[in-house]
Amino acid sequence: MSALGHYLEEEGIATVAISLIRPQTKNTKPPRALWVPFELGRPFGPPGDPPFQRRVLLAALRLLERAKGPVIIEDFPDDDPRAKPDPGWRPPAVPAASADGSAEALGARLESEIPLLQAAHERWLARHGRSAIGLSALAIEDCGRYVADWLRGRAPASPREGFSAPLMLRFAVDDLKAYYLEAGAGVGNPSSRQLGDWFWNETAAGAAIHALRTACLASDDERLKLIAGNFMVPAARVRSAS
Amino acid sequence: MTRLTDLPPAQAQRLAELECPDFATRPWVTGPALSRRRVAIVSSAGLVVRGDNPFRGRDADYRVIPADTKPEDLLISHISINFDRTGFQEDWNVVFPLDRLRELAAEGVIGSVARIHYSFMGATDPVQMEPNARELAGRLKQDRVDAVILSPV
Numbered sequence: 001m002s003a004l005g006h007y008l009e010e011e012g013i014a015t016v017a018i019s020l021i022r023p024q025t026k027n028t029k030p031p032r033a034l035w036v037p038f039e040l041g042r043p044f045g046p047p048g049d050p051p052f053q054r055r056v057l058l059a060a061l062r063l064l065e066r067a068k069g070p071v072i073i074e075d076f077p078d079d080d081p082r083a084k085p086d087p088g089w090r091p092p093a094v095p096a097a098s099a100d101g102s103a104e105a106l107g108a109r110l111e112s113e114i115p116l117l118q119a120a121h122e123r124w125l126a127r128h129g130r131s132a133i134g135l136s137a138l139a140i141e142d143c144g145r146y147v148a149d150w151l152r153g154r155a156p157a158s159p160r161e162g163f164s165a166p167l168m169l170r171f172a173v174d175d176l177k178a179y180y181l182e183a184g185a186g187v188g189n190p191s192s193r194q195l196g197d198w199f200w201n202e203t204a205a206g207a208a209i210h211a212l213r214t215a216c217l218a219s220d221d222e223r224l225k226l227i228a229g230n231f232m233v234p235a236a237r238v239r240s241a242s
Numbered sequence: 243m244t245r246l247t248d249l250p251p252a253q254a255q256r257l258a259e260l261e262c263p264d265f266a267t268r269p270w271v272t273g274p275a276l277s278r279r280r281v282a283i284v285s286s287a288g289l290v291v292r293g294d295n296p297f298r299g300r301d302a303d304y305r306v307i308p309a310d311t312k313p314e315d316l317l318i319s320h321i322s323i324n325f326d327r328t329g330f331q332e333d334w335n336v337v338f339p340l341d342r343l344r345e346l347a348a349e350g351v352i353g354s355v356a357r358i359h360y361s362f363m364g365a366t367d368p369v370q371m372e373p374n375a376r377e378l379a380g381r382l383k384q385d386r387v388d389a390v391i392l393s394p395v
Contacts, residue, residue: 135317
């Protein structure tokens with residue numbers, strides 16, 4: 001990000017960067033940057049808190065009025081209030097894991113779990129008016145079936161022209177995560193960690209993606225291995241056995 | 243709050259030590275007061291308007307986000323899964339603060355908001371992005387933009 005600032009500024013456009021990783025910004029030495037102490041993925045802080053977001057944005061934009069520079073790296077003083085867990089939050093109910101951990105059983109659990117979360121997802125839509133599902137352009141049930149078929153070892157063809165099957169697998173996994181995380185936050189204000197704990201530890205979808213990662217890593221297809229190894233399970237959630 | 247110390251040690255180390263371009267110059271562009279600036283957002287979140295071509299890997303080009311894009315039509319197609327997406331899912335301003343910019347423009351705190359905003363895919367090597375970034379500067383100037391807020395994830 002700071003490198004982009006360097007190029008744009010060289011071309012005559014003034015820039016100010018939000019910095020999430022201070023050591024990177026320090027190394028790149030951009031013209032102006034505001035470091036923020038927020039979680040990766042949240043450069044302007046808490047969702048649903050316009051006054052807080054405005055303070056971050058203005059703190060950054062005001063650096064454009066400084067006469068002395070480069071390099072300016074300032075620190076935003078306040079933490080994201082929405083990073084705290086919501087003690088009252090309860091995730092939507094999902095069936096408990098079954099003793100049968102086979103790929104066939106896990107695929108079936110995933111496919112039957114998705115419609116159970118529909119009401120929770122509708123609560124999310126009613127509350128926030130938007131959804132980040134859509135990279136695969138598949139209906140969510142079709143995402144589930146596509147991922148389940150991969151898990152069953154069927155290596156299904158790509159359902160979308162111009163997109164390879166492994167790429168569609170990545171997009172379908174992304175859409176499944178988006179659906180679950182939105183459904184999970186249909187009520188309350190859970191932190192990202194609370195939602196992640198629920199998704200990765202309690203849902204059939206989380207278990208299926210873990211199992212799929214393990215299965216794909218054993219494949220001969222290098223592109224599939226790359227996607228499974230890097231773009232399915234976050235580094236913080238990878239289990240040592242998988 | 244999440245600082246590098248809150249991440250898994252291997253990820254924190256990789257991010258902290260990520261190779262950054264070593265620039266020989268220190269550019270510095272000044273301009274009018276904020277109340278007269280025209281501001282654009284340039285994100286590195288791999289943002290893409292629904293229906294547009296998503297980022298597929300470490301692509302070096304950028305996507306165009308017209309200012310009249312609706313919040314429900316902006317998606318993240320960044321290849322990294324090691325950052326929070328739930329904040330953006332709930333409120334696009336967490337990553338793409340267009341509503342906040344509009345409010346600041348309406349109040350006269352900034353001059354105006356650009357007609358078009360842009361997104362790169364931040365996992366791409368910045369050196370690969372350089373030609374596109376320089377070309378983008380020309381497009382920004384055509385839109386009379388004289389201030390860019392750079393938003394990472």
